[in-house]
Amino acid sequence: MKPEDFDFISKLLKDKSGLVLTKDKSYLIESRLMPLARKRGFKGLDELIGQLRRRDLALEREITEAMTTNESFFFRDSKPFDQFRQVVLPNILKARASKKSFRIWCAAASSGQEPYSLAMILKEEAARLAGWRVEIVGTDLSTDILKKARSGLYSQFEVQRGMPMNLLVKYFKKKDEMWEIDAGIRAMVQYKEWNLLEDLRPLGQFDVVYCRNVLIYFDQPTKTKVLDAAAALMPEDGVLYLGGAETVLGITNAFRPIPGQRGVYAVAKGENVKSLGAEA
Template sequence: MNQPDYEFLRKLLREKSGLDLSSDKQYLVESRLLPLARKAGLPGIGELVQKLKDGNSSLIGQVVEAMTTNETFFFRDKVPFDHFREAIMPELLKARASRKSVRIWCAAGSTGQEPYSLAMCLKEMGAALSGWRVEIIATDLSQEVLEKSKAGLYSQFEVQRGLPIQLLVKYFKQVGELWQINSDLRAMVQHRRLNLLHDFSQLGTFDVIFCRNVLIYFDQETKINIFGRLAKSMEADGFLVLGAAETVVGLTDVFKPLAERRGLYRPSGAAPAKPPAFGTLQKMATMAGH
């Protein structure tokens, strides 16, 4: 791929998705777009770029999807899900005891492993959530990955990555060579196509926002803008969960980190919270009864 073609693709991707590719990522672009070019019956990336310059809108959408579909797996990085079980939900059970409802947004839901991991965490809480309404909204730029998420069908390889065997047995059923997450868990997750660069205020207000491993691809100005809008979409005492390589520190003061919980943030106006002790399942059941 020649340099002008690469520069054209960089500019296109930044405008359409916020993806900020550095000048040394040509190998990544080639590995993702060459299969797409061949599928479209084109001999190479140069011809693909020419079609894009001609304004082929469906091809533009496919290029954006190919470049922004990120890897995901069940309980990825483990720590955010420990935070969810041990700090976030116990506090929300107390704070939302009167209204008995919690809204959670997975802002880069991809093929569903993250929202379904959260759904399994919630199911495991059992009686503590009896009588509660819990909404999980999963959004993504790619319609293709959202369709896969809705279906909840995963290969043997996908369920072996990060998913404990006891949860596989408990919450999935085998369909031929695939595994499908049970319908009651699928019903816990609503899917919406969404570009984080665009207005998302119509989604409403959330108690918890998981926005992991997506902001790393954006330039600084875009990140600051998205953090500002995330803060407006969150309850004053809500929680923001970022990926391991992401932070608000040095970018914005609308969120503050919880020193003892890596990757966990609160809106700056929120009262400081003490993280609950480990092994909180029993306590959670008690809190829900209050």
């Protein structure tokens, strides 16, 4: 790939999605965009980039979606889900006892494994949540990946990645060569097409935010922008989950680490840090 073409594509991706690519990632552009070039009927990347330079907005969107990392799997890393069930959920039930409602946001929800994992946890706690109104919102900038999430259909490989066997048997059924998640679980998650670089305020307030393994693709100013915008959506006792390689330290003052809870952060304006106790 020509240096000027790499610079053009990388700037487009930065502007449209926040994704930052270093020059050693040119192979990634080629591997992700060649299938798109063939689909569009171009002879190669040169033709695709030539069309892109003509400000083809539909192509810009397709390229942005093709380059956005979409890997996800059920109960990824397990700890954030165990911690939610054992520590955060009991605190929410206590703190929201009067209004009996709370909302969870899964940013960059990809093909839906993260929000559905949370939905299964909440379904397993149905007795404690009787009479409660709980919303799970999953967002992503890719329309195609959200279609997959809404379908609730997963391959054998996908359900084998992190899914406990008892939950697979309980909440999935075989459909041809795929596994289909229970309609009740699917109904617990609302998916919306949303770019994290856009105004987040229309999404409303969230008590818990999962923004895991997303910030690692952004530069520091973009990380700060996204985290500050997320904090503005959360109450004083809101809780944020980040990926294992991510942190708020040196990036924003809107959140602070919760002692003993790795990867879990409290809204800085609140005093809920002590209430979550020791590591579960």
